[in-house]
Amino acid sequence: MSTHSSNRSKDARPFLERRGPFGLSFALLILFAFFFVMPSAFRAARLSLNKKENDIKDWLPSDFVETSELEWFSDHFAGESFVIATWPGCNEDDQRLTLLESKLRHECAAADPADGIDDPKLADDYRRAKQFGIDNGLLLAARSMDNWGGANEKWMQSADEKWHYITPDGRLYRWEEKANGLSLLARSIRRASGSYKLEGTYITAFGDQESDEIPNPFYNDPSIVCAPIFQTVETGVTLADKLAEEGGPLWPVDLTDQSRRAAVAKRRATERLTGSLFAPAVPADFAWTSSAFLAEIPVDRRDQVPDDFALQVEESLDEFAEEHFEGDREQLATASSELQTEAWYLVFDSAGVTPPPRQTCLLITLTDIAKDHLAQALGRGIMGGPRGRLLQLANDSGVQPASPPSMAPPPFDQPEVESIAGAPPLRLGGPPVDNVAIDEEGTVTLVRLVGYSVVVGFVLSYFCFGSLKIAMMVFVVGGSSAMLSMACVSWTNGSVDAILMSMPSLVYVLGLSGAIHVVNYYRDEVRQSGRSGAAGRALKHAFFPCSLAALTTAIGLGSLVTSNLTPINNFGFYAAIGVIATLAILFSYLPAALQTFIS
Numbered sequence: 001m002s003t004h005s006s007n008r009s010k011d012a013r014p015f016l017e018r019r020g021p022f023g024l025s026f027a028l029l030i031l032f033a034f035f036f037v038m039p040s041a042f043r044a045a046r047l048s049l050n051k052k053e054n055d056i057k058d059w060l061p062s063d064f065v066e067t068s069e070l071e072w073f074s075d076h077f078a079g080e081s082f083v084i085a086t087w088p089g090c091n092e093d094d095q096r097l098t099l100l101e102s103k104l105r106h107e108c109a110a111a112d113p114a115d116g117i118d119d120p121k122l123a124d125d126y127r128r129a130k131q132f133g134i135d136n137g138l139l140l141a142a143r144s145m146d147n148w149g150g151a152n153e154k155w156m157q158s159a160d161e162k163w164h165y166i167t168p169d170g171r172l173y174r175w176e177e178k179a180n181g182l183s184l185l186a187r188s189i190r191r192a193s194g195s196y197k198l199e200g201t202y203i204t205a206f207g208d209q210e211s212d213e214i215p216n217p218f219y220n221d222p223s224i225v226c227a228p229i230f231q232t233v234e235t236g237v238t239l240a241d242k243l244a245e246e247g248g249p250l251w252p253v254d255l256t257d258q259s260r261r262a263a264v265a266k267r268r269a270t271e272r273l274t275g276s277l278f279a280p281a282v283p284a285d286f287a288w289t290s291s292a293f294l295a296e297i298p299v300d301r302r303d304q305v306p307d308d309f310a311l312q313v314e315e316s317l318d319e320f321a322e323e324h325f326e327g328d329r330e331q332l333a334t335a336s337s338e339l340q341t342e343a344w345y346l347v348f349d350s351a352g353v354t355p356p357p358r359q360t361c362l363l364i365t366l367t368d369i370a371k372d373h374l375a376q377a378l379g380r381g382i383m384g385g386p387r388g389r390l391l392q393l394a395n396d397s398g399v400q401p402a403s404p405p406s407m408a409p410p411p412f413d414q415p416e417v418e419s420i421a422g423a424p425p426l427r428l429g430g431p432p433v434d435n436v437a438i439d440e441e442g443t444v445t446l447v448r449l450v451g452y453s454v455v456v457g458f459v460l461s462y463f464c465f466g467s468l469k470i471a472m473m474v475f476v477v478g479g480s481s482a483m484l485s486m487a488c489v490s491w492t493n494g495s496v497d498a499i500l501m502s503m504p505s506l507v508y509v510l511g512l513s514g515a516i517h518v519v520n521y522y523r524d525e526v527r528q529s530g531r532s533g534a535a536g537r538a539l540k541h542a543f544f545p546c547s548l549a550a551l552t553t554a555i556g557l558g559s560l561v562t563s564n565l566t567p568i569n570n571f572g573f574y575a576a577i578g579v580i581a582t583l584a585i586l587f588s589y590l591p592a593a594l595q596t597f598i599s
Helices: 002-011 026-050 065-076 095-106 120-136 181-193 236-244 258-272 290-296 299-304 309-324 329-334 337-351 368-372 374-378 389-396 431-465 468-491 500-529 534-562 566-586 589-597
Strands: 082-086 154-157 163-166 171-174 201-205 230-235 362-366 427-429
Touching (some): 095 230, 095 389, 236 258, 309 329, 374 389, 468 500, 500 534, 534 566
Antiparallel strands (some): 154 163
């Protein structure tokens, strides 16, 4: 009889206090299950953030006729993978333009890596290395990774996220170690103690491994072993030269003086490309005075300027104004660009001075692998990511690329430095640049929102409850809810865009709100009926209001799925899933944690 009463007494205990397998309480078993599943969700969330895809075309309504026409155009014509690069002073006289162009051409898909190499074996190695990089989709890792394993190695990563490294003797290895949290912790400890030894699977070798006197070229320049990022490279100068070559489309065949045909053809080509690859000849807000013309002539060409240059300028402008504006020279300032250009060249031709070189740019198209990994080509290297290859080569050519943005939220962020040691700042344009900028700004926004949300949420929770334990529990609910919402993106094979980057903060706040309600119900139950079973009773009280609040919020967010804008559609869909998933954490982890840790 006493045994039967004891069993009934055990069965009457609150569910979270009952003993399950191994003599552990169900509350503790729930916590074990929760912390066992969370690393998987964390990894899925990290994979989601690594799969950011922003396309400005996604902001075009899918049911617009213009959108379908644009898609048809994209399917039949190339033209969206181009990048425009320039900087102040970028013209045909700028050696930095020539240097950057040669570096980019060296890494183009069409370039022969063995060009200029006399040794047949070494030339074969160059071609084999390039083909290996293409076949395996190898991309250069961040330069900060160099010598990470202590073997003076340089790193590359394949398109399927497998790591490779090349040693100073030209041997290429594939790194086989795991990249999970425990392995990372163990490696960090071994590296800190100096006992870590880099090991990998030998793949192949390039160059001469026996010579210690001649540096291995494949180690010195690992880009040779990587897939090319740039498809083609042109400058305004090279394209103008092609258009203006003898017999070309713009070569004059009229009565133009034979000695001036090359100059006329070059000028025609430059004008044809003005607005796309060349800046206008006349600077904005030009004063149209002799001193203004003199100021535009480069210093190294000042010896061409005649003594009566000022007089010749005035006479040329007066003659032009008489012909086109009835003598009113003031109208030059508001004249069309064609008339201004004509007057510009008239002045310099009359004075026998070579016109100042025009501002130009580089036109770069990207390969397919670069389109899929835009950060490798154009990224600023945020969050430890690699610096874009174009930015690296520009920096090596004496042009200052944009620095990584400050991840600290305002007012603690640092302003970007445009120029260092007088190097002109690099300016980039084109659809891929827009997409990368959206990716990066989305990441910066996420980090700043998460930082503020974590600090403010934790501080308010501690201030309201006066308990560090409860504040930590509330924070875990909000943080794991936000992480679970991002994990859903990876589990459904979705992609993250700039708008979706703001979803974790939203779900985090909603998770905090629900957790605070449950904790308040728990405190009321403790005051009214004691601590035993208070977590379960609080859950019963909170189940309906919290479920109803989450459901109505999810319905509201889910209504965004009807939007014909892809980013808004994705945000509504995944935010609704995240809000509902929050309930699973709220009704499992939090009651179990209150039961286990609050005594």
